[in-house]
Amino acid sequence: MKRFEDRDRRLWDVIAGRESWGANYALFVPARGTADEVRQTLLRSASFEDAVTEIDSLDEDGLQQLLDNSTIKER
Numbered sequence: 001m002k003r004f005e006d007r008d009r010r011l012w013d014v015i016a017g018r019e020s021w022g023a024n025y026a027l028f029v030p031a032r033g034t035a036d037e038v039r040q041t042l043l044r045s046a047s048f049e050d051a052v053t054e055i056d057s058l059d060e061d062g063l064q065q066l067l068d069n070s071t072i073k074e075r
Contacts, residue, residue: 002055004063014063016051024051026066027073039070
């Protein structure tokens, strides 16, 4: 997990997630808020371990780009 402050000064916890068909996502969970606000964006990583490494390697600008391209996670 990585904590990230976006350009609006909102705090997010960013974690790797995996869908049942094997796609890896960056999940943005509000540090303060509700689960209804979880956002996700597809990662290029082929494995879950690579997804964790990809997220860990991103700086604030890279995380902001992922957040900008994210969508609300459907339940």
